Amino acid sequence: MAQIFLPRADTVFRALLVLALVVPAGSVAALFVLARSDYMTGRNRTPPQPVMFSHRHHVSEVGIDCRYCHGGVEESAVAGIPPTETCMTCHSQLFTEADMLAPLRQSWTSGERLRWTRVHDLPDYVFFDHSVHLAGGVACTTCHGPVGEMRLTRQEAPLTMEWCLSCHRDPAPRLSPRSALFAPLPPTGGESAGSGHALLEEYGIDTRGLTDCSACHR
Numbered sequence: 001m002a003q004i005f006l007p008r009a010d011t012v013f014r015a016l017l018v019l020a021l022v023v024p025a026g027s028v029a030a031l032f033v034l035a036r037s038d039y040m041t042g043r044n045r046t047p048p049q050p051v052m053f054s055h056r057h058h059v060s061e062v063g064i065d066c067r068y069c070h071g072g073v074e075e076s077a078v079a080g081i082p083p084t085e086t087c088m089t090c091h092s093q094l095f096t097e098a099d100m101l102a103p104l105r106q107s108w109t110s111g112e113r114l115r116w117t118r119v120h121d122l123p124d125y126v127f128f129d130h131s132v133h134l135a136g137g138v139a140c141t142t143c144h145g146p147v148g149e150m151r152l153t154r155q156e157a158p159l160t161m162e163w164c165l166s167c168h169r170d171p172a173p174r175l176s177p178r179s180a181l182f183a184p185l186p187p188t189g190g191e192s193a194g195s196g197h198a199l200l201e202e203y204g205i206d207t208r209g210l211t212d213c214s215a216c217h218r
Helices: 009-035 056-059 085-091 101-112 130-135 140-146 161-169 197-200
Strands: none
Touching: 056 101
């Protein structure tokens, strides 16, 4: 009887079997890695803006409070982007001839607002309230990172559901005292060590519903 399979057929079959198992598993693993990568989450991205704005200069060097530009952050779900009028409070007298501020002056003259690009852009199906988080002791730098060091504003956190839940499941270590909510830099470990649970009680946070779907999706 003639031989149907070549001598190497067994080796080829085994190799194909291994590939049939490895390729799908590897593809799934690669997709998980890709989904958590900076490329997909936008982490560390610095989108172009109409005017180059340095938080390091305005916040850390000049000492402008976050609320001066983001006035609605304590009362509203949205922190708000400052209108041209806010910028011109200072820049109608300071750096009035600077080339980099030409778009700002044009906006002031024409009355057309500057079109800033949102850095922290959550999906429409996510409900996030700045005022609630601040009232609960979540400082600006907890989500936005060391803004006081940023010459160009970048997305510091991945903003994934996994990242949000890591805090919602155990908020105590990430809480800050009221005096540090608007600090330009995150507290060091020594400044907040051992105070998390005390702050949890001080702010009256009930952790039981923080991981409910309706807490963020409405």
